[in-house]
Amino acid sequence: MEQAVTIFIDGLTYASWLFIVALGLTLVFGVLKILNIAHGSFYAIGAYAAASFVGWGAAMKLAPGWSIVAMLLAAAAVAALLAPLTERGLLRFFYGRDEVLLVLVTYALFLIFEDLTKLVWGANPYYVSEPYALFGNVEVGRQVYVGYDFMLVGMALLVGGLVWWGLNRTRSGKIVLAVIHSEEVAASMGVKVSRVYALAFSVGIFLAALGGAFTAPMISVQPGVSVGVIIVSFAVVIIGGLGSIEGAAIGALIVGLARSLAVHVAPVAELFSIYIVMAVVLMFRPEGLFQRIQARKI
């Protein structure tokens, strides 16, 4: 029983940051129809930026509580700086091309960012331990858990709720939905599609960087974090159905629980438990759990 609680809480924590990252991925796919391999790079850059920002905060002798603000600022800075550069400067030249070719474009982008992050931050690991202790410890039964983990779960709920509200209850959200539904009709109604693309891409990148910034205290930030994250978040959005918020939430939960179950019960299976789940889901629901069936094109 106690182990079941541990597995559940571990899985939930893992699922929460994964959901934030995967939400960005699924949003970008929903609007721009690009499955973005470089999403993992933005996650990594978010983590590195958070390490730098928190470091500067500490150097200025700010109270530890400010490190949360520093991490938020880091994510926002990454999105504000890199999203327009990538979308306007590069991706827009490839719109309308084959989906798989677009995956390869972002693969090229991923390779470029891998080296750029190494050039900027070097190859040594960064540790951002400061914010991790901010929320104290929580006792559940006889086990002690770090409060930060529960804060992450709350943040994932908040972010998911905000994105849902933004898409379904605001004017600009409705416009985004219209573009997702049919870009041509939206354009003919006077919607500036390129602006919607830029907006959606920026929000997506912000979510990736946010996930990176807030996981930075839990990991050592070093080259290679981008690779692991991108493959796992692919699994999440494929399981949930590309372009679906509920799908990303359920997918993240499934992946998080499958992974923590594997870690605690059968450590040998840790690496591939996620992919087995993904393969099984794809076999029975080729379009993912939450994807609407699309008409076959003649």
Add this chain to the structure above:
Amino acid sequence: MGFATRAPAAIGLLLTALLLGAGCLMPKWLTFLITMAASHGLVSLGIVLLMRGGVVSFGQGLVFAAGGYAAALAFAQLGITDALGLTLIGGAVATLLAAPFAPLLARYRGIFFAMLTLALSMVAYGALVKVSALGGSDGFNMGRATLFGQKLPDAQVGYVLYSVTVVMSALLAIAARRCFDSTRGLVTLAVRENELRVEYLGGSVREAMAINFMLAAFVGGAGGALTVMSLGHIDPNFSYWTTSGEFVFVAILAGWQSVLAVFVASLVLEMVRSFSSLYFPNTWQLALGLFLLFVIRFLPRGIGSLWFRDKP
């Protein structure tokens, strides 16, 4: 058989003879580079075969690793040391591994095909890392292969394996050309254009896709076996997704029209990789990424389209 069907085979054999002759004069690093380009090119050839049907596999590392591990294990455990035999074993084992998945994968298209193949290769990666009998994440070394019962002395081993790789690649490339121009190859092209029409005309889309996947597995496995014989080492990274990504890279760079272009593209990748890791070791991925973007932007149908203009 007219000129059009015989010409590619003639060109292939001529090029092979030229490469074998020139190999005697080449420095060792160059023969090794060409060996790697040819054996990796085989895997990409499999992707091109799939691309002709409109799907791209992001998990060809799976069959590459299957062929490599099969050859290395047959060498170490079964005592089979002949280079040609090991190549065939690599191809056969990869095909057997792919066979149960082929009918399943034949139902998927586009991004889902890519992701499902990616998932399969990553399952294999995860499993290989954990199997300590196969050396875990370090992999294991493989001894020196033989050819027709002859041991290969130090001075010649590089050249002999180079020749084996070049000849095997040429034979498989010619076979691939024949396959592209066969009835099934043309059905595959039609699938890419319009699946429903193929079905209306009585062709089986799924059968074509499943068989293509198995053929791609065979060439990929053979490529893995040839690679491991020249490298003398295998590890789970053979099945990692970035390895698969490089195979897709070469396939996109080559385009789906020409078989020769696949090997040219593979050679270009190997050269870019070794020269940039020599001259700018910290930014070679950056160079590779920029190069890839350049190709996709300005040569959308690959370098094969430079000399293959007749068909749209």
